[in-house]
Amino acid sequence: MIAFNKYYNQFNILSVSLVVVSLFFLIFKGLNFGIDFKGGTLIELRSNDKKINVSSLRDNLSQMNLGDVSVKKFGNETDFLIKFENNENKNVIEEIKKNLDKSFGNNFNFRRVENVGPKVSAELLRSGVIAISVALALMLIYIWIRFEWQFSLGAILALFHDVIVTLGLFSLLGLEINLSIIAAVLTIVGYSMNDTVVIFDRVRENLRKYADIKIFELTNISINETLSRTLITSITTLLALLSIFFFGGEILKGFSLAMIFGVIFGTYSSIYIANTVLVRLNVSQKTILKDDDKN
Amino acid sequence: MLYFSKFRIIFIFLISLIFIFFASSNLFKFSNEILNKKINLGLDLQGGSYLLLEIDNSPVIEQKLQNLSITIRNFFKEKNIRIRNIKLSDQQLSFSVDDEFKQIILDEFSDEESEINPYYQRFKSHQLEIEEDNSVLTVNFSRQGIIQIKTSSQDQALEIVRRRVDEIGTNEPNILKRGNDRILVELPGLDDPMRIKALLGKTANLTFRFVTNNDEDSFGAEKLMYEDNSEEAMVSKRIILSGDNLLDAQPRMDSENNETIVSFTLDRVGAKRFGKATSTGIGKQLAIVLDGKIISAPVIRDVIASGSGQISGGFTFQSATDLALLLRSGALPAPLSIIEERTVGPDLGQDSINAGIIALIIGFVLVILFIFVKYKIFGLITNVALIINLFLLVGVLTIFEATLTLPGIAGIILTVGMAVDANVLIFERIKEELKNEKNNLIAFDSGYTKSRTAILDANITTLLAAIILFFMGSGPIKGFSLTLGVGIFTTLFSVYFIARLLTVLYVSKNKEKGGLI
Secondary structure, three states, rough: OHHHHHHHHHHHHHHHHHHHHHHHHHHHOOOOEEEHHHHHEEEEEEEEOOOOOHHHHHHHOOOOOOOOOEEEEEEEEEEEEEEEEEOOOHHHHHHHHHHHHHHHOOOOOEEEEEEHHHHHHHHHHHHHHHHHHHHHHHHHHHHHHHHHHHHHHHHEEEEEEEEEEEEHHHHHHOEEEEEHHHHHHOOOOOHHHHHHHHHHHHHHHHHOOOOOHHHHHHHHHHHHHHHEEEEEEHHHHHHHHHHHHHHHHHHHHHHHHHHHHHHHHHHHHHHHHHHHHHHHHOOOOHHHHOOOHHO | EEEEHHHHHHHHHHHHHHHHHHHHHHHHHOOOOOOOOEEEEEEHHOOOEEEEEEOOOOOHHHHHHHHHHHHHHHHHHHOOOOEEEEEOOOOOEEEOOOHHHHHHHHHHHOOOOOOOOOOEEOEEEEEEEEEOOOOOOEEOOOOHHHHHHHHHHHHHHHHHHHHHHHOOOOOOOOEEEEOOOOEEEEEEEOOOOOHHHHHOOOOEEEEEEEEEOOHHHHOOOOEHHHHHHHOOEEEEEOOOEHHHEEEEEEEEEEEEOOOOEEEEEOHHHHHHHHHHHHHOOOOEEEEEEOEEEEOOOOOOOOOOOOOOOOOOEEEHHHHHHHHHHHHHHHHOOEEEEEEEEEEHHHHHHHHHHHHHHHHHHHHHHHHHHHHHHHHHHHHHHHHHHHHHHHHHHHHHHOOOEEEOHHHHHHHHHHHHHHHHHHHHHHHHHHHHHHHHOHHHHHHHHHHHHHHHHHHHHHHHHHHHHHHHHHHHHOOHHHHHHHHHHHHHHHHHHHHHHHHHHHHHHHHHHOOOOOOOO
């Protein structure tokens, strides 16, 4: 049996500092919102000419009065991603096409064009925030129905930890937040909850079984009993996610990365946040028996 | 938990076969309509263009209020009430009357039988709202009135957009209402939406009006630019003919001067009016105005009574074709603007499909190997269930002809990773049970029973997340939530029917064997 409970305090301190640092980044550095949420235009280009590079493209586009233009490589050597802010000019894509053809010859294939107006981006951001809030609220209600409040608190704290730290990591690394990241965050919420609930289920079962074991020991027993399941599921989920990350193409990179972070944090938090909350609230057999009587 | 009746075994077999059939039917073609079902590929996988259009209703509201000002004036004139200082600004109409009449007007507006202010019984609301501020009365549309205007112009705009898109002839366009002032246009297979964007961006409001001098016209005149921005001219506000009177328009080559023109045919009313205008206006210039810009203003030389004519204006063949198309399909009730555009080229779509399939195969193989190494014979059982699960998932998507997006593929891969969870929970539980219970059957049975709540919990939480995403998300994200959500049900089926059946068959043959798992 691994003595997870030996490090409860240390890991609690770590979790709190992670959340604080993440919040710090979220507040002061902010998130790198993509065009879905900020509005603007995105163009994915593929060039036939290997000589064309980021800086020559950037020089060319910066003469076009597009405002703040970002040009980046996208996966391949010959693929580029161009982004700029909302532009009043309705024909801006056509003009960019003409301009690039003139300067570099007819060497470009416009693989993807996305243009999100300010009104739509504001709506997408709002519905994203609503979606995550509703998800958290629903999880709260679900766990509140299923368990005693001490367990709910533990699960919710673990959930907030995972979402905040994942977003904090995105802020730290400057990774783009787009619609698929919202999907990833929601899936993380589901996954983290799922992981926590499985351990909690066992904690409750053990609370009924052993009246004389203290919660400090009991959580450790429960974590160990469910440990191989926790690990196997995390591993298979990570295997799936890693194959999306490495082979699923550039578009899914951000999504799979967010999920990979989320699965790791989710597994960690169900052990070291959710359970320690039970310990700190001194949950005992009485806690669940009271509830059992009511039913 | 361990008993399966013969009937149930047959049932499981049949269900699995049906879904496997439909999953593989994506690869074949059937002439039978019920059998010939396929998963739709989203625009991000097959390539195409997604355009979200917003209708700007303010000109419509302005126009309606303009008309209303005349109606109100005439209506109260009949009652011998003089409406003074009638003004239209900021989308509201204001006027003043003598104090003695004020109440009569207010009563008229709040009367449920009112002739000038219709009452919508269903919404318990009038079309118009009236407010009193000292001696000035202001009228504007009520919330319900605005909604009525919006939905009606949305209906009209949808029809016009459909006609224009159909004229261009893209395959299977999808044109839908969004809210009450938006229209969604999905154009599969279209990788350069330039032309369609230009066509949808034009209101195509065509009018024929005389070029005039300000003082000789009682209708008033306005200064309009030529389309090439070269000159401007004073044009009467009186409309001789509008696009509504057009029956047909076609691009033509004018053989005399080798110029591309648009020839048009008028309906009966239009032909009559055109004849009259050309007979009285010989020698005058008739301006052809499109969306507030003069295309051309030819001098009338002859009476045109045939009801057909032509527009010249330095067109290229393409611009003449587009103008004819716009005139044929009719004018939009209000200007449209494109507020969101997402276009994916077909080769990127194909790349995404390939990458998605490779990721799926690799993810699948890794998970299968891992599970086999971990659980041996029971790993094999889990893997068989996992493979059937994948067929079930694809089969369900096929039967409902659901739309598969790139995030949707990610959802399938993720399902593969998470689907083993339930079996892992069960097997781990059985292992624990076997420590205290020597009878294999009893241990397996209680393993299944005791792991059930945890499995249910785990799947409900994921399902909640998927449901929220489905209702909140748009386009590709919806595809993700769909595969994730359907995946939960197929996973439960494959775990509790297929994997359990195989487990039961194996265990009942090895009742006495120790260290089964």
